[in-house]
Amino acid sequence: MKLSFLGGAHEVGRSAILLEDKRSLLFDYGVKIDDVIEYPISTPKADAFILSHAHLDHSGSSPSLYNEMSLPTIGTSPTLGLSELLLNDTIKISRKEHTKINFHKRQLEKFSKRFMQVGYKKPVHLGEFDIELYDAGHIAGSAITLVERVKAKNNKRIVYTGDFKMSPQFLHEGAKPVRSDVLIIESTYATREHPDRNKLVHDFIEGVREVTDNGGIALVPAFAVGRSQELLALLYEHGLIERTYIDGMAREATEIVLSNRGFIRNADALAKAANECNWVKDIADRREALQGGSIVVTTAGMLNGGPVMHYITRLNKESKVFLTGYQVEGTKGRRLMDTGKIYVDEVDKEFHLQVGFYDFSAHSGMSDLYKFVRESAPNTVVCVHGSPENTEAFADGLKGEGFEAYAPKVGDTIDLGE
Ligand SMILES: [Zn+2]
Ligand SMILES: [Zn+2]
Numbered sequence: 079m080k081l082s083f084l085g086g087a088h089e090v091g092r093s094a095i096l097l098e099d100k101r102s103l104l105f106d107y108g109v110k111i112d113d114v115i116e117y118p119i120s121t122p123k124a125d126a127f128i129l130s131h132a133h134l135d136h137s138g139s140s141p142s143l144y145n146e147m148s149l150p151t152i153g154t155s156p157t158l159g160l161s162e163l164l165l166n167d168t169i170k171i172s173r174k175e176h177t178k179i180n181f182h183k184r185q186l187e188k189f190s191k192r193f194m195q196v197g198y199k200k201p202v203h204l205g206e207f208d209i210e211l212y213d214a215g216h217i218a219g220s221a222i223t224l225v226e227r228v229k230a231k232n233n234k235r236i237v238y239t240g241d242f243k244m245s246p247q248f249l250h251e252g253a254k255p256v257r258s259d260v261l262i263i264e265s266t267y268a269t270r271e272h273p274d275r276n277k278l279v280h281d282f283i284e285g286v287r288e289v290t291d292n293g294g295i296a297l298v299p300a301f302a303v304g305r306s307q308e309l310l311a312l313l314y315e316h317g318l319i320e321r322t323y324i325d326g327m328a329r330e331a332t333e334i335v336l337s338n339r340g341f342i343r344n345a346d347a348l349a350k351a352a353n354e355c356n357w358v359k360d361i362a363d364r365r366e367a368l369q370g371g372s373i374v375v376t377t378a379g380m381l382n383g384g385p386v387m388h389y390i391t392r393l394n395k396e397s398k399v400f401l402t403g404y405q406v407e408g409t410k411g412r413r414l415m416d417t418g419k420i421y422v423d424e425v426d427k428e429f430h431l432q433v434g435f436y437d438f439s440a441h442s443g444m445s446d447l448y449k450f451v452r453e454s455a456p457n458t459v460v461c462v463h464g465s466p467e468n469t470e471a472f473a474d475g476l477k478g479e480g481f482e483a484y485a486p487k488v489g490d491t492i493d494l495g496e
Contacts (some may be wrong), residue, residue, distance in 0.1 A: 079097070079098065079099045079234070080098050080280050080494055081095060081262070081492045082096040082199040082490075082491045083486045083491070084486055085108065085110070085116075086108065087108065087463075087485075087486045088487045089464075089465070090313035091109065091110025091140065092108045092110040092117060093240075094106055094107045094118035094122075095462065098203070098320055099149075099206065099227070101126075101205045102123065103125065103209075103225060104143075105128050105130065105137075105262070106136040106139045106240065107138075108135040109135065111138075112359060112408070115177070117180055118296065118364050121142065121143065121227065124203070125151060125205060126150050127150070128225075128238075129152070129157055129161065130157075130223065131153075131216060131240055132217065133155050133241065136240065137165065138164075139181070141165060142159070144181075144186060144189050144192070144348045145181075149192065151192050152202060153221065153306075154197065154221055155195040156334060156341050157220070157340065160218065160335075162186070162190060163330050163331060164312060165186050167327060169182075169186070172179075174340060187347045198212055206224070207225055209375070210223070210224045210226075211224075212254070212322075213250075213253060214240055214241065214252075215244065215246070215252045215253035217241075217341050217440060218243070218249070218307070219341050222238070222240060222256055223237065224236070224346035234260060234261070234342060235257060235260070237260070237456070238254050238260065238262045239450070240264065241264055242440055243372065243439075244450060245275060245442070245446060247275075248308055248311050249307060249311055249343060249344055249345075252407045252450040253442075255449070255450045255454045257455060257456055258455070258458075259456055261384075261459045261460065262462060263459060264441065264442075264462060265461045265463055267442065268442045268444060268464055269471050272437055279312060282326065282400065283312070283313075285316070285398070286373055287318065287374070292370060292396045293371050294396030294397040294425055295370060296372070296391050297374050297379055297390065297393060297399055298376070298400045299376060299377070299378060299399070299400075299402070299411065300328070300376070300377070301379040302326055302328045302330075304440055305379060306377075307328070307332055307335050307342075307403055308440075310332065310355060311351050313355075318353060318373060319350075319355050321371060322351075322372070322375060323356045323372055324374075325363075325375075325377075326385045328376070332348070333486075358374075364385075364416050367389075367425075368393075370396070372492075379421065380405055380410070380411035380412070381408060381409060381439075382410055387422060387424065390422060391422055391427075397431070397432070398433065399414065399432065399434070401414070401415055401434070402431065402436050403438060403439070404437075418433055419431075436464075444452065448476075448479075451481070456481065458484070459481050459484070460483075461473045472485065473485040
């Protein structure tokens with residue numbers, strides 16, 4: 079048995095890991111979006127494809143697998159709905175911006191057709207493999223995958239975490255460790271802790287309340303899938319939903335999540351939030367949202383495009399931008415976070431803004447990553463989905479605790495023996 083890393087190793091983005099035995103399984107097939115789009119380094123011959131969750135760094139290349147093959151895909155029903163939404167949007171953007179992507183509508187349709195919707199803890203048999211998904215606590219439908227060869231003489235439990243969060247979010251229970259022999263684990267925050275969630279929520283809500291009470295606009299850039307739903311439900315819980323406007327793709331994403339209520343907790347709060355908030359449908363709604371005293375939740379989370387740019391240029395001076403997620407180096411969001419300034423090409427002008435950063439990460443922090451490994455109790459740990467520094471530091475830390483640990487690079491293989 080061996081593992082090959084076609085992407086997402088020593089980096090965040092284009093996750094793609096191949097497990098080869100008599101048959102082979104592919105875990106995730108994503109894209110990395112920097113200045114240019116990067117894809118996994120090769121298209122493997124796989125017998126089945128397991129998709130951990132809908133985010134494009136895991137799903138973004140999956141339709142391209144259906145150029146030549148027609149392999150079955152395993153994932154949860156929210157993962158299907160949310161990745162269809164994001165992949166259709168990818169097609170739309172590429173048409174608008176005349177950029178090339180590695181699939182067409184036809185491949186996306188094949189992907190949807192071959193998708194087997196599987197619930198958590200409902201084992202599936204595929205050739206010699208038994209596959210079981212567990213709640214990863216990251217976004218709706220996100221899964222930790224267990225693969226076993228139950229009938230083989232020397233069965234091995236291979237676990238792929240995908241992106242996961244052990245401590246609970248408002249809409250998600252925390253992920254529980256899954257026993258393994260070989261553990262492939264994400265390392266995004268392997269060297270950093272997150273702030274206390276209750277204090278974070280309190281600070282965010284109070285900050286938003288203060289700005290809106292003073293007639294300002296609380297502008298909250300957020301990813302459409304995951305973060306927007308979490309924030310919507312929190313704004314409802316704290317009595318702020320009536321002054322909340324939602325713009326961009328979050329609407330469709332929220333509908334998909336709400337049609338899969340079994341995959342989240344506090345679903346009633348999200349449903350009420352969706353009913354009571356103001357959905358921005360046209361330019362008149364945008365004008366209304368900008369009157370002051372309002373909260374605007376909108377894409378893109380890192381300010382690289384989307385309706386957020388419309389609002390940024392029209393804020394009054396009491397307003398403030400609430401960044402709610404990690405801002406990648408080189409994005410407009412990162413520059414705003416570091417300098418309080420943002421340059422808007424459309425109007426050829428620089429804006430100075432009040433800005434706050436709130437770490438609503440849906441990934442496990444450092445001590446939870448270690449805790450997961452200890453309780454999963456593998457012999458071999460493979461650290462992926464992190465910067466070179468983080469994956470190396472994580473593997474070194476685990477070696478210090480007696481684990482056989484690796485931080486592979488893209489293109490590497492690891493032999494797992496018989
Ligand atoms: Zn993710
Ligand atoms: Zn990811």
